[in-house]
Amino acid sequence: MKTRIYQMIGEAVARAHAAGDLPSAQMGDMVVEIPKTEAHGDLATNVAMVSAKVQRMAPRRIAETILAHLQDPGRLVARTEIAGPGFINFFIRPEAWTALLKDICMAGESFGRSRDGKGQRVQVEFVSANPTGPLHVGHGRGAAVGDAMANVLSAAGYKVQREYYINDSGRQIRTLGRSVFLRYLALCGRTVEFPEDCYQGAYIGELAAEMHAAHGTGLLAMDEEAAVALCARHAADVILAGIRRDLEDFGVRFDRWFSEQSLYDAGRVEAAIEDLARRAIVYDKDGARWCRTSDFGDEKDRVVVRNNGLTTYFASDIAYHQDKFERGFERVIDVWGADHHGYIPRMTAAVEASGRRRDQFQVILVHLVNLLRGGQPVAMSTRAGEFVTLAEVVAEVGRDAARFLFLTRHHESPLDFDLELAKQKTNDNPVYYVQYVHARISSILRKAADEYGIRSVQADALDGGGELREPEEIQLIKLINGFPEVVANAAATLEPHRVTFFLMDLAAAFHAYYNRHRVLTEDGAVARARLCLVRTVQQIIANGLGLLGVAAPEQM
RNA sequence: GCGCCUGUAGCUCAGUCGGAUAGAGCAACGGCCUUCUAAGCCGUGGGUCGCAGGUUCGAAUCCUGCCAGGCGUACCA
16 A cells, blocks of 8 residues: 555656656655554655755645645545645545455465565574573574574565574583583592583483493593593584474474584685685784784784684684575574674674675674563573573473564563463463464354355455445554565564564454454345455464464464 | 663553654553453553754654663683
């Protein structure tokens, strides 16, 4: 509707200019938008104000001129008005909304999708938790945000790949191996001191027990480094398998699991450093090798090879991001925990130093999750091994509630996640509020079939044009009409929570309608038209929940 | 110290490219089930958009400074 009004205005300006009534055919940065208050019409434009300078005319006079040349071949507009400093307000005929509903109804599952992305290849890398322990709630938020973002981008016409980067190399893996090995030694009857910098969780003991069951005391005879490496490999494999399972239970699937170690094995890290060294972006100082990230906007240069000869995490990240772009992605999006935000300038610098544009790389920071139970904070500390895992949360509140609630905030806003609230089945809990719409409509459709013999909902039930006249019905059509724009904006801004808020708005409008008007009325024509409306609402709810990775239940 | 994020109703938060009288939910209070699922709806209160300037027809939104909170600031990952 918005684009059609936009076109009408554009044509009117062109005609006015051709007729000599306007000095210019330019319209400036004009917008057509939905006014906040209904008194200002269904749609409004500021064209007269933004073009006042270029037209050298008063805004209200420009508005009058444009309206004089406005043509409405589609018979969309009931009336127009000029208001305030020069807004043009459009009041749409109810029949025009109904006609629009028919198109939406027929679009079905595809309504909301667009081709904005033009098939551009985008990679979204998310979660990427180190395989040194189970996923906790914070990872869950990252998983929900990353997955929904990938869905939204797909809907907007991008070709999206989901990737998980496995940090299976370097010190933290060795620490993991050592932690398991020490617990193993204890199982073999040795007295060992367990250092603070080792992983403390109970799962370490379980992994050690597995090693003990498989090898007996056999590891005692081995070289200690080899034994630690063996423990590390076993531990990382088991933990990673657990992470995969937890994510699967959470409804998140990755297209690719990318191993950091594979970069080293293929010599990619070394090659990346050498390449940058040849271009004098990497240089030697104080026995270490440094990357000139400060030439690309970072506050200082960063070490890639330490003076002990070991590469830094940053070095493999450079190689990794080069690899991403070499695989043909035009845009690379990383979803990180907010505590890594200081890392963004150097990573962006590295991408630019590697010959890509800095706008091809974007980082989404996902802020902290404060886990609460009945308003009281639940203590979490990875080091002490006392954390609430994602698997525990999913087991307690369910996948749908967890995913939905993770997406009820802007990702850069801290999130209070209350386990009790998530389980509540009242309107305090937005998950049920939205899902309930879908279930209620399913119930109406069942009833229509069982008791009224209406087995299928036909879009041509709307052809009469006059059946849907209630304000709540027009309101619902206006809302669902805005869905594609919501999805497009969510993709453009990388803010999937916009879909969540849209769904809550639509749910509220539906529940209000449901309480005021009966769908299955005596008047068959009205009932069929209303069935078409609610069936379409149900479809949009399903489409939106699908983007969030939340189920749309037939009954509750 | 420097950098990033946040600051909107009692609480939790929306607010897109700068638009007209700043919106929801919760909490509080008062109503609505003989009728398609009450996991729902309707109504009533409630605001110096952190503060101070600036930009302009117009600022919660953009710019500058300040205040408060969070996070970061390694040859750690």
